Amino acid sequence: MRTVVSVQTSLVCGSIERWGSEEQKQRWLPGLTSGESFGCFGLTEPDTGSDAAALRTRAEKVDGGWRISGQKMWISLGNVAEVALIFAQTEPERKHRGLACFLVPTASEGFTPHEIHGKLGLRASDTAEIALDAVEVGDDALMGEVGDGFKIAMSALDSGRYSVASGCVGICQGCVEASVAYSTERKQFGVPLASFQLVQEMIADMIVRRDAARMLVRRAGLLKDASEPSTVETSIAKLYATESAVECANLAIQVHGGSGYVDDYPVERYLRDARVTTLYEGTSQIQKLIIGRDATGINAMVPPG
Ligand SMILES: Cc1cc2nc3c(=O)[nH]c(=O)nc-3n(C[C@H](O)[C@H](O)[C@H](O)COP(=O)(O)OP(=O)(O)OC[C@H]3O[C@@H](n4cnc5c(N)ncnc54)[C@H](O)[C@@H]3O)c2cc1C
Structure with missing residues (x-):
């Protein structure tokens, strides 16, 4: 229970409240705060845990939005969330200053979560591995500015x-x-x-x-x-x-x-x-x-x- 409440409130709603635009808040917060929908926080990757600044998930600018590709690991609520905060690298040479955070609807084409089984504990809490295969989102999915992702x-x-x-x-x-x-x-x-x-x-x-x-x-x-x-x-x-x-x-x-x-x-x-x-x-x-x-x-x- 605590994992669910913590991810939903501290990691997801708290971030949207602090960093989101008015449109992003209006779009996501009513459902999330009323408990009608879940959100998840996609930072960790198979090769990037403690060293969060070294993310490999890439976000590339395309006309009118972004194309995101990569892999996320150990994401609580990842199989049940309606929206995922996805942290991705926009310019690898800028290291953590190139990171950005996107509000990605999990129904987007190319967004595929898989359940992780066999956990020692937290068995009532969902945990996912997420594949992002050229997921396309609009410019309005970017939360904050490019470069704000690490902050x-x-x-x-x-x-x-x-x-x-x-x-x-x-x-x-x-x-x-x-x-x-x-x-x-x-x-x-x-x-x-x-x-x-x-x-x-x-x-x-x-x-x-x-x-x-x-x-x-x-x-x-x-x-x-x-x-x-x-x-x-x-x-x-x-x-x-x-x-x-x-x-x-x-x-x-x-x-x-x-x-x-x-x-x-x-x-x-x-x-x-x-x-x-x-x-x-x-x-x-x-x-x-x-x-x-x-x-x-x-x-x-x-x-x-
Ligand atoms: C059930 C579960 C739910 C999770 N939910 C989420 C989630 O919702 N969203 C999300 O983004 N992530 C989530 N995580 C991921 C979690 O935050 C990472 O597992 C954690 O940050 C550690 O990363 P890692 O597993 O890659 O370990 P590693 O970073 O590979 O670390 C392995 C060991 O090396 C040590 N180590 C690493 N770097 C250093 C260093 N510089 N100095 C000294 N020791 C070091 C670590 O302390 C650890 O003992 C979840 C994990 C689990 C197990």
Whole structure:
């Protein structure tokens, strides 16, 4: 659910609201905000993940519009969306300054999504690989200016990461609740599991992580509400909250013993669903590099030389 809401609101609607023309807003936002239609965010490609500026999808100018060709990978809601934000390169020699963002109707000829199966978690959320085979769109599909694509993607991820982080506070909370309930009910050695100090230690570790993650998310949120820069604070919240969700879910399974390993209890799903959060919308390593770049002034994301 959170992936669906986050992609729809933070990545798609938020970007159209911020960067779209009045016509684009009128065309797409009523359906998207009422939930009648879905949108998707097409940044990642088979050969381009963390290095988003190196996109290979090409947009070529044609009479009255653009022709887009390429491949997108891991696109949430890609099979069900009515509109796709497609990031494409218009002038490869200009690198990230040549990137543009297009609002592509998914019914366009040459736009072909395929379902990705076999995910560890997020099984209720659709994920697609998308082929773009000379998809033609009008000039009115360009969002912002040519060259704004990288800025649009990064500003969208700033909100998306915040949403991922706050969802992870929820996973931590769920882990605490499930673990307290189970450990106070189940008995071993004649007493509830919660009587053992080593079990309480696991619950205390989860609670500390939950609360620290919540405070970091709140700090980033207060900055966002005040329209102040929050990129680094959002990366800190995303890094800590996502790693904490994985850690808490793992601990929650431990508290449940063998019962935690099957789907009679929610904790095995918490672990499967938490796992992707340290990967998408910028991996934990990428968040660390954003934080380190801010602290040192040195960009370690791109290899020297
Ligand atoms: C379920 C799911 C849904 C997704 N939904 C969307 C979506 O809706 N839209 C979209 O555009 N994308 C989506 N993604 C893609 C996601 O954002 C990427 O998977 C993610 O950005 C990582 O890219 P990659 O998988 O290519 O990994 P890679 O970039 O190949 O990274 C592999 C490993 O190398 C590390 N690494 C890479 N570069 C560096 C570096 N400079 N320094 C140190 N370590 C580095 C990474 O941290 C990682 O550990 C989704 C992914 C999944 C799994």
